[in-house]
Amino acid sequence: MITQQAASELHRAVEAADPDAVQAALSAGADVNGKSGDWAPLHRAAANGDPAIARMLLRAGAEVDQRGAGRWTPLHRAAKLGHEAVTNLLLEWGATVEATGIDGWTPLLRAAMQGEAGTGRILIAAGADLTAVNGAQQWTALHWAAFSGSSALAEALLSAGADAGAATTNGMQPKDLAAHYGHHQVVELINAHLAGIAH
Numbered sequence: 001m002i003t004q005q006a007a008s009e010l011h012r013a014v015e016a017a018d019p020d021a022v023q024a025a026l027s028a029g030a031d032v033n034g035k036s037g038d039w040a041p042l043h044r045a046a047a048n049g050d051p052a053i054a055r056m057l058l059r060a061g062a063e064v065d066q067r068g069a070g071r072w073t074p075l076h077r078a079a080k081l082g083h084e085a086v087t088n089l090l091l092e093w094g095a096t097v098e099a100t101g102i103d104g105w106t107p108l109l110r111a112a113m114q115g116e117a118g119t120g121r122i123l124i125a126a127g128a129d130l131t132a133v134n135g136a137q138q139w140t141a142l143h144w145a146a147f148s149g150s151s152a153l154a155e156a157l158l159s160a161g162a163d164a165g166a167a168t169t170n171g172m173q174p175k176d177l178a179a180h181y182g183h184h185q186v187v188e189l190i191n192a193h194l195a196g197i198a199h
Helices: 002-015 019-027 041-048 051-059 074-080 084-092 107-113 117-125 141-148 151-159 174-180 184-198
Strands: none
Touching: 002 019, 002 041, 019 051, 041 051, 041 074, 041 084, 051 084, 074 084, 074 107, 074 117, 084 117, 107 117, 107 141, 107 151, 117 151, 141 151, 141 174, 141 184, 151 184, 174 184
């Protein structure tokens, strides 16, 4: 009972971004990997973008690749929400850059869907697979960057070697998606990249 209460206190403390309360809950015997719903404390710290509390949890034995709903890891959550400090921290602690959630989502794909260039660049530098695809349509990170309109992330992906001509199952290339959603700067960027390759 005391441990269960401590677990609830730990989740509340992480949600409140209260490091003293986090330490108190851990000292009281809270399971650092215990879930509240689909979330472990580290998922919550990652979603909050709180590197100090994330570090406390990792030092207390939090599983860096723990799976939650949708098989998301803390890295998925930090990357999608653009939390660069937490993304760096999780990678330093050995988070799997290619962890796949439901439908094949990787942290890079999640970041690209949201147009998060900062965390996207971090994942690219960490060796994220630029050819990874997800869902029935088989979109790459460059497709998602084009969809979201992030020219900064599209440029980072192209510079790292992403295939500008990759086609989805229905034949859509990244520039087609960018054009469809009115992201003309991304279209111009991809066209310039393709022209540079041609020359």
